[in-house]
Amino acid sequence: MKIDIHELLNKSEIVFRGEEVISLLEHNLSDQTHDYKVNVEGKVTKQGNRYLVQGTLSSTLKLLCDRCMKEVEYPIHTELYRVFSSDLNEQHQDEDVTPLTESSVDLSDAINEAIALEIPMKVLCKEDCKGICHACGQDLNVTSCTCEKADIDPRLEKLKNIFHPQSEE
Ligand SMILES: [Zn+2]
Numbered sequence: 001m002k003i004d005i006h007e008l009l010n011k012s013e014i015v016f017r018g019e020e021v022i023s024l025l026e027h028n029l030s031d032q033t034h035d036y037k038v039n040v041e042g043k044v045t046k047q048g049n050r051y052l053v054q055g056t057l058s059s060t061l062k063l064l065c066d067r068c069m070k071e072v073e074y075p076i077h078t079e080l081y082r083v084f085s086s087d088l089n090e091q092h093q094d095e096d097v098t099p100l101t102e103s104s105v106d107l108s109d110a111i112n113e114a115i116a117l118e119i120p121m122k123v124l125c126k127e128d129c130k131g132i133c134h135a136c137g138q139d140l141n142v143t144s145c146t147c148e149k150a151d152i153d154p155r156l157e158k159l160k161n162i163f164h165p166q167s168e169e
């Protein structure tokens, strides 16, 4: 998303609103990307050689549950903040300043970075997600399986041996 800053010659600020489509790596399928639509709202103000962009971003990401790999909708509301400068000296002194090379500010990187920062380290479809059985691959939120029961309760395992003694060597 680019915002034309020509108007700041005779205005104190530019208010903008729009949509940006960004491409993010899937958080636990790192070889795949997913496109997301981000609602962007904000303003650009001029302070000397600097152009200050402040705004808000909102989007809904689709993340995969860490335990069962089910898709989880994850709403995001975060802030957009970036400083651009056309002054070369200032660009060298301050790493947080983005160089301005044309008569518009390009917000695409800032939007991408701000949204990527909001992706949580751990994603669960629900607090007590039971996940997928490692033995048979069934979703244990939907169904239960016998292999899982044997793992969970060692007392049951003992009973099983009493009724079905392991005779074969
Ligand atoms: Zn889950």
Ligand SMILES: [Zn+2]
Pocket: 133, 134, 135, 136, 137, 138, 145, 146, 147, 148
């Ligand atoms: Zn199982």
